[in-house]
Amino acid sequence: MRFKSFAVALLLGFSTVAAARQASADVHAQQVFELWLAAYNSGERDALQTFLADYKVGQDAQRFLDIRQSLGTFKLVGVKSSTEDSAQLMLLSEMTDRGVLATLDLDPADRFDVTKLQLEGMDLPDEFKPQRMRLAQVLAAGEARLDAARAADTLSGALAVAKDGKLLMSWHGGAADREHAIGVDETTRFRLASLNKMFTAVAILQLQEAGKLSLDDKIALHLKNYPNQQIAEAVSIRQLLNHTSGLGDVFGEEFEKRSQSLRTLNDYWSLASATPLGSTPGSEDGYSNYGYILLGSIIEAVSGQSYYDYVDQHIYRVAGMSATGSEPESTAVPGRAVAYTKVDGKWAQETKTLPWRGTSAGGGYSTVGDMLKFAEALRAGRLISPTSLGLATAPQNNKGWYGYGFMVSGQGAQRQYGHEGGAPGANASLVVLPAQGYVVVGLSNVDPGAMENVVNFIVNRLPL
Template identity: 40%
Template sequence: MASDAEYIRFIKERGPILRDGARQWLELRSNLREIQFCGFKSLDQKHVDLWIFDPEYDSFGVARFKLGEKYGDKIEFIFTRLSDEHPAGTPQPPRLSQSMLVKAVRQRAADRAAKDRFSGAILLARNGRLLFQEAYGLADRAAGTPNRLDTQFRFGSMGKMLTAVGVMQLVEAGRVDLAAPIGTYLTDYPNLDTATKVTVAQLLSHTGGTGDIFGPEFEANKASLRDTSDYVSLYGSRAPEFSPGSRSSYSNYGFILLGRIIEKVSGLSYNEYIQRSILRPVGMTSTGNQPESIVLPRRAVSYMGSGARLKRADETLPLGGTSAGGDYSTVGDFQRFVAGLTSNRLLRRETLAKLVEGGVQTEDGQLARFDFGGSMPGAGRYIGHGGGAPGMSGLLLHSLDNGYTVIVLANRDPGTAESIALFAAHRLPAR
């Protein structure tokens, strides 16, 4: 096997351009060994899109490359993304019986854990009845502490589900209007265009053009970013990146603003509101937002990288989670969250339906749905969300068509939990 230096030299000489350079190629190295190219999806003068199959995610996807302007120019690798579509003629994963599904998930998890490619916890249920739950790997590698079912894992953007439910509770109570511009509630918001043109619904559907929070500004200021008002102070003067409502672009900052709206309307801090209105009513006692500086005996250490490059991810972690995500929880607590939703203890039936089915019509006529679910082969229509950052990975899917719930949390990089959760979701029994 080539050394890292030999691998990077080969890529520089013969491979495509990669925007993030050597570091990103090293991160992609192990995954690229397994990716299967399945043919051309589309081609124009500027880009070529290739169908791929990624065994890590048990999913088809699209790899986009930017073509050079003239003959002999190197192509540039732009992105890979998962797709709900499949190349023509590609067989679908088989629908398994319930017992065979449990057996297959157990085997996949055991195989990956044995290769140190999975470390976390898994829960499968149907209509609230537990089918399978198990923990694998180590919560603290230095101490040799194993992961358990009550281990608390950081869950990244899965926290957006809590924010979305909190906003819809206030909509249900008549205290927030989805169609209202955010300046209705954030009366001192610094940028006038954002305050008057971006609506609550656009924040929920990532169509407000409010941008991200990560980058050089975040790295320079993260030690002082303690609550939603700190983020607004740092990013609030920015103008929208595009005409609000015209298109969709994932926005962590948009969910920070939703958290700020919850605070302004409720008179509580974001964490206090979520505790009172979501966590306590359904018994999510293992979910919280204590910073990394506070030692929690059941919280897993986050590990980034793999093999010889595996290390603690402490230095990359923010002070604590936000309304955009990053708190910690257990698979059991997230099952309680699903039970609270499906029993209409958190939202009335019609309000939940609005959150699941609603969205914003963009200029191209597409419906950008609120960020609370979707559809995929195998699972059909679902509610849920994924989350990931260095050292954390998670995915929750609850099928609205057949009542199955898949929850996986891991203390390793993005893709770790998805490798199990998507494998299960694609093979759910039809009924």
């Protein structure tokens, strides 16, 4: 049986191990990966589960189906390394333009035992990236994608493209409130999810510039009443900022049970302060919402203001962001969109995962116009100095994908920074290409990654 027939057998649900052993005992890691890729791209649960069981992967098919929902199918575009026992393959997400590095290792003593199957983001080499287009073409193509998604009822939201502060494209569409037939317009306020982390990081850098803290300060220096002083004495502000603290998440089942009683940032301590560190501070990258909760608490301790008052006074007002805030969900906020998530294939209001109010880790709200103002205030040096902005938007963690409050990638003309945010009923993305002065912002009130996929499509094709 040839390899191609082996892949067909997989998709038909036959035993991959039986087919492989009939073919040859000399199975290479890359061949096994390509079998997984065929099953993944098929989107068939049975095909995935058969592969995972036959190759002793120890992961559930639903995990990969969830990834496929977010990233779509993968195209194998290159080989980083390949031996009999291990392969690293470069993949392109055809739906999102994202690069993915896939690693598959085999047990040398058992060619049908996958000891590692890992997917992680990567910056693809230039030859595998989408081709750049003329400005008018990319804007038209982006608008066509937005219109198609709105027509298919897979997206509601707003998107804008600007260059050097001049608006090049503005789009909005879909429903802000389905029950009351209110459409999205330029004044609609969308939940930002993790985009709030940029505000939190800017606030910390402002306080550093004012001499009120150092990024190398330990948590304990500023949060003297933190209930786990052992961790507080081990983790620095810098490690909170760049997601190398070893702290974990704070949003999960326990949060959902208690969300309405968590009304201050310090209330969140009870959810995670007793949890041991997952790694030695500084040694590993690990995205931590809880770390940004603690940064908010530090801002309060150092400034003497609530987190909300501080960012309003020192960020929103300075940038002219009059439609941005974090008022509680129980407060009527004019123009704030209703969050919608898919349940059994239909849009339903999302309430379970919403916090009582937005936090320093995410959950506030804004408009596309206000987020453009934020990006321009940053670029103009009105919020933090150019030196601080340069550090915040340069790689600062181990794998180089995060600075201080900003996701970062690329070099030279392709350098970009910003943030993405996603949660049930919210998907937001802001990307700045500083060399060209481009800013692309997309906000929506539906699940990830409908809006961020369009933002990435535009960003990856803008002329440089």
